[in-house]
Amino acid sequence: MTSTRKAPPLYPKSHILAASGVAAMLSLALLVFPSREVEAKRTYLNLDLDSGSELVVQEKDDLRPAGRLAADNASPFAEIEGAAEQVVTTEEQSPELAEQTTPATDPLQKTISVANGDTLSTLFAKVGLSATTLHAVLNSSKEAKQFSRLKVGQKLEFQLTPDGELESLHSKLSDLESISLAKTDKGFAFKRDLIKPEVRSAYAHGVIKSSLFLSAKRAGLSHGLTMDLANIFGYDIDFAMDIREGDAFELIYEEKVANGKTVGSGEILSARFTNRGKTFTAVRYTDKQGNTSYYSADGTSMRKAFIRTPVDFARISSRFSNGRRHPILNKIRAHKGVDYAAPRGTPIKAAGDGKIALAGRKGGYGNTVVIQHGSRYRTLYAHMQGFAKGIRTGGSVKQGQIIGYIGTTGLSTGPHLHYEFQVNGTHVDPLSQKLPMADPIARNEKQRFLQLSKPLMARMDKERSTLLALNKR
Structure with a gap:
């Protein structure tokens, strides 16, 4: 009996090409998406800050779930970011770097800046403190009520306990003064901190172009110092009608400094004002009885029985x-x-x-x-x-x-x-009336006064000459 072998089926050429393509895609998928058992290489950055050289890329064997890859694919820099994060937490890092990476914000410390319309009640509410706490703070002492006198821009620093209660409150009122409250067993204790500034002498000079105030501001003088200067010479100069362009002034005054920063000014120690070509001088002097007044450089009193203008700069x-x-x-x-x-x-x-x-x-x-x-x-x-x-x-x-x-x-x-x-x-006419003079410096004080006056006048001369020389360069 003769057996007849069946011929293999014939497939169209297009089917064969399609099957080949599917096989190729499966092979590629296996290469791109490894199984859980496949070892992966992970890239680390060596952040050696002391080497001064380029970053060194190291490779380290690492086993990880294949599912991690999908998450990493969300960011092309995920591997580098993760590596840097791990290196930062290693024991070999420098203390300085560790300090920089430690979070600086204390979740229990909150700083609020006073805005227009704010009250102490609204500020307490913003940090989650109750009206009962506010009442306890304001009634803890007479001084504590100063916290309710707020200024726009003022900062209040709240320190809270883990359960959200007020532990302490601090506010800086100025460069020289701050106030605080701290929780105690008996309530809240108030404290005021005052910084005593260093007092040193400073020199200022100005030439009037439009007004005394603008010229004084350009010279670095505060509003208060400008008013003091006008009051000193107010007996001889009518600042409402006598001031002219080209008038000049100079003075030596007390400057208050704290932590290397100018925080205020004190008294004018000496001054000169040239008005319409005539120069007036003034020196601050305290006599042996403790009375303080201003005198011209030769000891004549600057004070007269009347001031010329009862309204400043009108x-x-x-x-x-x-x-x-x-x-x-x-x-x-x-x-x-x-x-x-x-x-x-x-x-x-x-x-x-x-x-x-x-x-x-x-x-x-x-x-x-x-x-x-x-x-x-x-x-x-x-x-x-x-x-x-x-x-x-x-x-x-x-x-x-x-x-x-x-x-x-x-x-x-x-x-x-x-x-x-x-x-x-x-x-x-009060503008033309010759004003009566006050008494000059006492005879027995004259020598003591001149020992103060002459060095101050000499310093103003020296400061002005130095300033003029610098301006000519």
Whole structure:
């Protein structure tokens, strides 16, 4: 019996090509996605900070689950990041590097900056502290209530306990002062820390181009020092009308320094002011009895019985005149004083020591203060917005003391001070009146004064010469 062998089936050529392609893809997949048993090479970076050379790439055998690869594929730098993370935690790292990588934020310490509209209550709420805690803090002592007097930008540092209660509170009020509260068994203990600054002398010089304030600011002087400078020379210079472009000033003053930073200024020790070509000098001197005042370099008193202008840096809007047309009454009427225009609320100062003859309403003058200075002199201040604290009829005032504020009460077209000066009951022009002088330095103090005055004047000369030489370079 003859057997007949069946011929192998014939497949189309396209099927054979497709099968080959599938086989190739399976082989490639096995190469790209190894099984769990396959060893993998992991790349490490040697972060040797002391070598000064390039980063060295090392390879280390590592067994890991195949599933890790899918996660690493999310970032092409995942392997390098992970390696660096492991190297940082090894025992061989430098202490400096370990310190840099330690998280600096304490989750129990929270710092809040005071924003506009914030209160201590809202700040406590922001850090999760209750109203009961706030009440306990404010009632712990009289001084603790200072924490409720907040300023925009002020920072409050809260230290909390692990259970979220207040452990301590600290705030820096200035470069020289900070306050804090700490939890105790009896409540909260208040503490104030004050830094005593180093006091040293400094020199400043300026030339006036538009105003004293702008020139002083360019010279590095604070607003307070500028006011002190004007008050020192206020007996001789009318800063409302006498200042001219080209006027110059220089001074030696106390500068307060803490931790290498300028934190404030003290007294003016000596000064020079050149106005319209005439130079005035001033030296601060404390006599043997403890009285302090300013004298010219030769010992003449800078202080006089009256200051020239009762309002700082105001503009003269109307002068003394016997034939001025009144702006409201619209008729010729003598103007027996000087008007100083200034913003509403500007302080008004007493021109000299005296007794208050009137502090109240006076017809068209509105709110008025009248001061009697001895038996010969009397000054009047009208159209005030209001009186300063303690100013009342029958009281006494000192020269330069604030007696009221610029306003528009009475017959007034705008905020200004109407100022009158009388001598023996007769109105005189305060701008042209020769002011009586105060006593010069005592004879038995003169030598001691000159020992202070001469070195200060010499230093200003030297500082100015050095400054001029530098400017010519």
